Amino acid sequence: NAGVTQTPKFQVLKTGQSMTLQCAQDMNHNSMYWYRQDPGMGLRLIYYSASEGTTDKGEVPNGYNVSRLNKREFSLRLESAAPSQTSVYFCASSGGRNTEAFFGQGTRLTVV
């Protein structure tokens, strides 16, 4: 049972480059999320998708775009990477509010 799978695990970008972080879940969950984790701060919500075909901004959406490709997949795109986007990114899924959340292994992104 794979759970939540995100790729890549590590990435180094130059300022201005673009990339897409991929996330897939095999638990038939409606809700999927992208969070970022920075030293000294709690995880913060970037974007979420409550169901296939819908996406909404979270606390820190600037500089990111998302796509809910289908029920399984939720991708996060950085169109023009900035050093401030250096972080560890986590994808998560759940059956909705007040249900257990499942997290991917994280993507460590460095923008130089």
Place this chain on the structure above:
Amino acid sequence: KNEVEQSPQNLTAQEGEFITINCSYSVGISALHWLQQHPGGGIVSLFMLSSGKKKHGRLIATINIQEKHSSLHITASHPRDSAVYICAVYAGGGADGLTFGKGTHLIIQP
């Protein structure tokens, strides 16, 4: 927006000690999550609770909804319990997604 505070931020203890990590939040919720993150690792859900107490092995989580407070206890602590423990609640205000505490960095020394 719900604010989540955890204490202590850092905790070092000896193997076998009883550990308590506290979490308080500012806005009423219906469920609270306790998560575990090992260094360089992913995040694992330990508990989701909305009332009372839950127990899994040596881990016990309690919540007092009226006081907006939860505790995570570890009995007979072991070096493998060394990790960051994170408390999280739903953000509220119509927004989906969790709001997280900053985590408690626990080190258990042999």
